Amino acid sequence: MTQNAPAYQKLCEQLDDLPGVGPSGARRLAEWLIYQSRAEALAEVLTAAAAEPLCAGCNTTHDVAAECRYCRDSSGRTLTVVANMDDLALLRDAGCRQPVWCLHGELSPSRGIGPSQLNIDAFVSRSREVDSILVATAATVEGRVTADYLIRKSHVPGDTCTLVDLLDRYRKPQT
Numbered sequence: 001m002t003q004n005a006p007a008y009q010k011l012c013e014q015l016d017d018l019p020g021v022g023p024s025g026a027r028r029l030a031e032w033l034i035y036q037s038r039a040e041a042l043a044e045v046l047t048a049a050a051a052e053p054l055c056a057g058c059n060t061t062h063d064v065a066a067e068c069r070y071c072r073d074s075s076g077r078t079l080t081v082v083a084n085m086d087d088l089a090l091l092r093d094a095g096c097r098q099p100v101w102c103l104h105g106e107l108s109p110s111r112g113i114g115p116s117q118l119n120i121d122a123f124v125s126r127s128r129e130v131d132s133i134l135v136a137t138a139a140t141v142e143g144r145v146t147a148d149y150l151i152r153k154s155h156v157p158g159d160t161c162t163l164v165d166l167l168d169r170y171r172k173p174q175t
Contacts, residue, residue: 008034017111057126059102059119060085074099077131080166081123081150083138087163091136094170098134101126106142107149118146120153127154134159136166 004012008030015026033039052061057071076098082088088102103118115121127133133154137143139162151158 058100059122071099079127079130079133081133081135082163090167094167096170099130106137106146108142124153127156130156132157134161136161136163
């Protein structure tokens, strides 16, 4: 077995933690990053993106620390909670004008994702500004646990649904 440098091994471990990347994929990505890409440029962009301020209204990166344009233009007293940016984009594209909060994941102790990784304290603060919450997570164990946890922590009435059900609400013509 080949003995690799500690930094290479650490890189493979970090890449292996990414969703959908296993040990073999992590080694291929590490090799590509080191030998085929501009790793310095990627590291610089990643550092800059991680330093972007988060919108206090939706928990997404924004160019200013204040509310983003979507949050300024949203209306309603129910805060809709989604698991990731793809879900958020789908909701906005479907015409959702409600305030929306993006978790950037779901609780998963087996993957080391707990309340602090999901910025739950900021969510609790944000939920105090609305009358109710609607949590639209995946119909998985992690999604259900996350939804139940958020409703318990929010101190306002809450309900759960799947993202598909929620999108159907916005896509159906209102009568």
